[in-house]
Amino acid sequence: MDVEIWSDVMCPFCYIGKRKFENALNQFPHKDQVNVVWKSFQLNPDMKTEPGKNINQYLADIKGWSLDEAKRMNDRVTAMASEVGLSYDFNKAVVANSWDAHRLIQLAKQHGLGDAAEERLFRAYFTEGRNTSDHATLLELGTEIGLDATDVEQLLNSNQFAEAVSRDIYEAQQVGARGVPFFVLDRRYAVSGAQQPETFLGALNKAWSDWEKTNPVVASEAADGPTCTPGEAC
Numbered sequence: 001m002d003v004e005i006w007s008d009v010m011c012p013f014c015y016i017g018k019r020k021f022e023n024a025l026n027q028f029p030h031k032d033q034v035n036v037v038w039k040s041f042q043l044n045p046d047m048k049t050e051p052g053k054n055i056n057q058y059l060a061d062i063k064g065w066s067l068d069e070a071k072r073m074n075d076r077v078t079a080m081a082s083e084v085g086l087s088y089d090f091n092k093a094v095v096a097n098s099w100d101a102h103r104l105i106q107l108a109k110q111h112g113l114g115d116a117a118e119e120r121l122f123r124a125y126f127t128e129g130r131n132t133s134d135h136a137t138l139l140e141l142g143t144e145i146g147l148d149a150t151d152v153e154q155l156l157n158s159n160q161f162a163e164a165v166s167r168d169i170y171e172a173q174q175v176g177a178r179g180v181p182f183f184v185l186d187r188r189y190a191v192s193g194a195q196q197p198e199t200f201l202g203a204l205n206k207a208w209s210d211w212e213k214t215n216p217v218v219a220s221e222a223a224d225g226p227t228c229t230p231g232e233a234c
Contacts, residue, residue: 001030001186002185003035003036003037004175005182006041006175006177006180007039007180007182008180009098009101009105009125010044010098011043011180012077012088012126013181015122016077016084017183017194017195018122018181020084020197020200021183025204030208037114038114040106040164041169042098047096049096049097051134053095057070058095074088086127088126089127089128092128093125093126093129096133096134097133098132099133101121101132101133103156103160103161104147104152106161106164108142113146116146117141121141138156139156176190179193186210188211191203
């Protein structure tokens with residue numbers, strides 16, 4: 001059963017939501033039969049990468065808040081992150097456009113490393129204060145999770161996977177995602193936001209119940225033993 005997750009690497013609630021969903025998935029008895037598919041979403045496609053600009057100042061500017069108001073908001077989000085074992089440091093966060101990071105994620109998905117890419121980019125942005133728009137940084141992060149350096153360099157020196165990113169963003173509109181994180185289970189049920197694990201678990205159980213009706217589980221491996229076959233004696 002597919003679970004699609006629309007997310008942006010600069011979204012603090014997306015990283016928190018990832019942890020809460022993982023908590024629920026670890027409790028789900030059929031977790032080995034859940035295929036998590038990460039989807040691209042840009043909260044601010046026109047964002048200009050500004051390594052020298054403090055993220056609190058950026059938030060104050062776009063929201064029309066004072067610097068103190070922006071800092072208090074980020075402090076609250078930092079506290080929320082700590083509740084699920086994440087360490088945010090907004091004082092180090094770099095204002096960075098996420099387009100190339102999303103293209104890197106699309107490459108990673110082709111190699112079964114989509115989740116690893118999301119996790120590494122989240123940590124780089126929110127904990128380590130890395131510039132996730134910088135090509136040298138993306139090359140380092142990509143090879144760190146197991147991608148071939150030549151493949152990453154080719155990606156960064158071209159427009160590769162731009163169409164895939166744009167398609168994900170378009171699909172977000174079709175499934176009703178107006179913000180992220182946005183979780184779609186088996187294209188039947190949606191969960192919006194960094195909900196509590198029990199909410200995710202309830203959605204997983206409900207979606208699985210419906211999925212199982214049309215997708216009976218067939219054993220992929222079986223030990224040989226005495227059997228009866230059609231048209232033959234036992």
